[in-house]
Amino acid sequence: DAGVIQSPRHEVTEMGQEVTLRCKPISGHNSLFWYRQTMMRGLELLIYFNNNVPIDDSGMPEDRFSAKMPNASFSTLKIQPSEPRDSAVYFCASSREVGYNQPQHFGDGTRLSIL
Amino acid sequence: KQEVTQIPAALSVPEGENLVLNCSFTDSAIYNLQWFRQDPGKGLTSLLLIQSSQREQTSGRLNASLDKSSGRSTLYIAASQPGDSATYLCAPYNNNDMRFGAGTRLTVKP
Numbered sequence: 001d002a003g004v005i006q007s008p009r010h011e012v013t014e015m016g017q018e019v020t021l022r023c024k025p026i027s028g029h030n031s032l033f034w035y036r037q038t039m040m041r042g043l044e045l046l047i048y049f050n051n052n053v054p055i056d057d058s059g060m061p062e063d064r065f066s067a068k069m070p071n072a073s074f075s076t077l078k079i080q081p082s083e084p085r086d087s088a089v090y091f092c093a094s095s096r097e098v099g100y101n102q103p104q105h106f107g108d109g110t111r112l113s114i115l
Numbered sequence: 116k117q118e119v120t121q122i123p124a125a126l127s128v129p130e131g132e133n134l135v136l137n138c139s140f141t142d143s144a145i146y147n148l149q150w151f152r153q154d155p156g157k158g159l160t161s162l163l164l165i166q167s168s169q170r171e172q173t174s175g176r177l178n179a180s181l182d183k184s185s186g187r188s189t190l191y192i193a194a195s196q197p198g199d200s201a202t203y204l205c206a207p208y209n210n211n212d213m214r215f216g217a218g219t220r221l222t223v224k225p
Contacts (some may be wrong), residue, residue, distance in 0.1 A: 042217050044215075105161070106158030
């Protein structure tokens with residue numbers, strides 16, 4: 001079991017640039033979650049998918065953020081245009097069943113710095 | 116909106132000591148509660164998941180209890196080891212939403 005794989009591990013870019021974060025969930029898992037972690041706000045849910053369908057995106061901060069899951073093995077989180085306040089660690093997690101009734105497995109995160 | 120508080124924010128103990136981490140939440144109508152561990156530079160690792168109908172869950176040296184009516188959960192770590200050093204977060208789930216506490220940073224000294 002390879003675990004949840006996120007790329008890149010680190011991203012440094014200038015404000016205004018488009019940023020794309022990628023996630024490969026564990027094979028066979030039906031739910032996928034995107035989180036953001038900062039010192040000030042802690043860990044926040046941005047969006048989650050059940051069976052590739054977005055269920056709750058109320059945590060997405062602004063229209064600059066978008067997420068897609070074109071198939072069961074891949075998801076992206078895009079920020080366009082990026083701003084310095086988007087700097088954070090972004091985590092992707094997956095779980096076997098829909099919703100929150102099963103343990104979530106986290107990737108190691110993408111540390112994003114917007115200059 | 117669910118508010119989650121974890122006390123203490125940081126804890127330092129000598130190796131071998133038994134310890135308790137506390138988690139409180141404001142909305143007791145939860146479906147379950149998870150305890151996670153986070154190592155520096157890493158994602159979260161799920162340790163225990165307690166369903167709302169359960170009072171406790173055990174895994175090795177870890178025991179998590181849940182008192183839903185009072186909005187509290189505790190994580191008990193027996194015979195602590197330096198490898199237990201990490202940040203521990205609790206996360207109750209309700210209303211299609213899971214909220215995380217800020218965590219307790221645990222240091223176990225050899």
